[in-house]
Amino acid sequence: NAGVTQTPKFRVLKTGQSMTLLCAQDMNHEYMYWYRQDPGMGLRLIHYSVGEGTTAKGEVPDGYNVSRLKKQNFLLGLESAAPSQTSVYFCAAHDSNQPQHFGDGTRLSIL
Amino acid sequence: DQQVKQNSPSLSVQEGRISILNCDYTNSMFDYFLWYKKYPAEGPTFLISISSIKDKNEDGRFTVFLNKSAKHLSLHIVPSQPGDSAVYFCAASWGGYGNKLVFGAGTILRVKS
Numbered sequence: 001n002a003g004v005t006q007t008p009k010f011r012v013l014k015t016g017q018s019m020t021l022l023c024a025q026d027m028n029h030e031y032m033y034w035y036r037q038d039p040g041m042g043l044r045l046i047h048y049s050v051g052e053g054t055t056a057k058g059e060v061p062d063g064y065n066v067s068r069l070k071k072q073n074f075l076l077g078l079e080s081a082a083p084s085q086t087s088v089y090f091c092a093a094h095d096s097n098q099p100q101h102f103g104d105g106t107r108l109s110i111l
Numbered sequence: 112d113q114q115v116k117q118n119s120p121s122l123s124v125q126e127g128r129i130s131i132l133n134c135d136y137t138n139s140m141f142d143y144f145l146w147y148k149k150y151p152a153e154g155p156t157f158l159i160s161i162s163s164i165k166d167k168n169e170d171g172r173f174t175v176f177l178n179k180s181a182k183h184l185s186l187h188i189v190p191s192q193p194g195d196s197a198v199y200f201c202a203a204s205w206g207g208y209g210n211k212l213v214f215g216a217g218t219i220l221r222v223k224s
């Protein structure tokens with residue numbers, strides 16, 4: 001999935017640790033999103049951004065924070081990781097009247 | 112409350128035959144519906160979409176049908192190929208094409224050769 005790059009691809013954390021997931025896009029798109037995918041469920045929206053400097057809550061925002069200081073980057077932070085946040089995290093980007101374009105995901109395990 | 116439902120967790124089809132994947136929704140405010148395909152260890156890839164003002168959209172082997180009165184849409188793949196084996200997600204949005212997608216749980220399609 002060229003265009004949206006997620007870092008890291010895998011990570012194991014201990015409960016209570018903090019970390020930041022990075023999403024970078026080279027398509028100059030305005031809109032960016034963070035989703036999580038859990039077994040047996042579809043992707044659920046955590047937070048999103050409609051442009052540089054803006055963020056908004058999605059369906060499941062609790063326990064996460066985000067920042068969009070630069071248009072090409074959208075960061076997802078976990079301040080105090082919990083086992084319930086074990087998931088696969090996907091970032092997406094798009095412009096108006098275009099479908100969302102996804103990165104390959106970050107697999108996060110919290111012990 | 113799931114607003115987008117894919118009630119079939121999996122589907123197995125013989126190569127060359129038709130694959131039909133179904134999706135139901137509850138929110139009448141949705142104005143666009145999209146299908147994404149996902150291979151293991153990769154992100155979802157956009158496949159095809161349809162506006163709520165249309166009832167059919169076709170792109171090569173893929174056709175999406177929308178029945179607004181029944182709040183139901185389906186994806187037809189004809190003919191099915193082994194490379195189509197993947198997880199297919201139905202997604203819906205309102206207030207703009209592609210915005211804030213609401214996803215179904217996905218259907219695993221296996222195309223047997």
